[in-house]
Amino acid sequence: MLVRIHASAVTTGDWRLRGAAYPKGLRLVGRLATGLFRPRRVVPGVTFSGTLVATGDGATRFAVGEPVFGALNRGGHAEYIAVPETAAIAAKPMSLTHAQAAALPFGAATADHFLRDLGRVRAGERVLITSASGAVGHAGIQVAKSLGAHVTALTSPGNADFVRGLGTEEVIDYTRQDVTEAGARFDAVFDTIGHLDFGRARGLLRRGGRYLTNEGGWREGRQMLVPWRRYGHVVRFGISEPDAAQLARLAEMAEAGKLAPVIERSFPLAEIARAHEAVETRRRRGVIALDMRPSEAQPASSAA
16 A cells, blocks of 8 residues: 655654664664664654555555555655555544644554553553653553543653643652652553663552563563562563554544644654754653645644
8 A cells, every 4th residue: 555644753763773772781682683884774764644545456444545544664754655454554533633643653552552551551540651741651641541540740840731731640840859759659650761760660669560661671671570579560661563453443542532642843854854853852742743745734633
């Protein structure tokens, strides 16, 4: 299927692949897997949203002209992308702009994978989310709320109102307070940026609590194998790889008003270097997007 891309997202993963900025302990492995001296894949970008303009023989999932969004491990930062019908692709939610839809396969899919699948967060549980204003963090707030959890956000004072607006019940300012001394206890800690390792997070977890991180390395991999039986604590670390079923579920959440990625800034494709610079700061409110069709209007979103 050939998709005419309207928007993509520049993610932490894109920055890591382009700059070989892998977590400590994984740098050599990362370079061997993706390119020893430079990225092996010439066109980066793992997410996209656009319009289906052509299909091959036997492709029947979507009709030409239908708006779709999805993820592929390369090629999203371009004006067109060819994807197999079996790829992680779904019908674009009409309530979202193309930029918001392109943000779903990274931030929202990652949060959904860790909180729903790995963390098994249930209604009534207390969840702490670090870097709560970022691409994964702000989606994590919305996913956790959709699961019925009570959410505490760890963020800077400038983003306190932003995360409260997403449904956060409590906010901890990391510039003024050490979260490990706050006296709170949680059923799950979702560390989205490597701010709080398991050694520090253990004291925040209730009996049977889960420590979830998408910023881990060899240390977290080893910790996953250790049975922390005394208090039943669990470490979960991994990589989110969305599929069509997960994207369809996220689209349903968006249409129901439970999920709406926030776009902090949008850059034209010609200014992709500036977009990467914005992501590298690791201090943003929502998602950094690429607009492939800046002269073409996108549908307004009441949830944006």
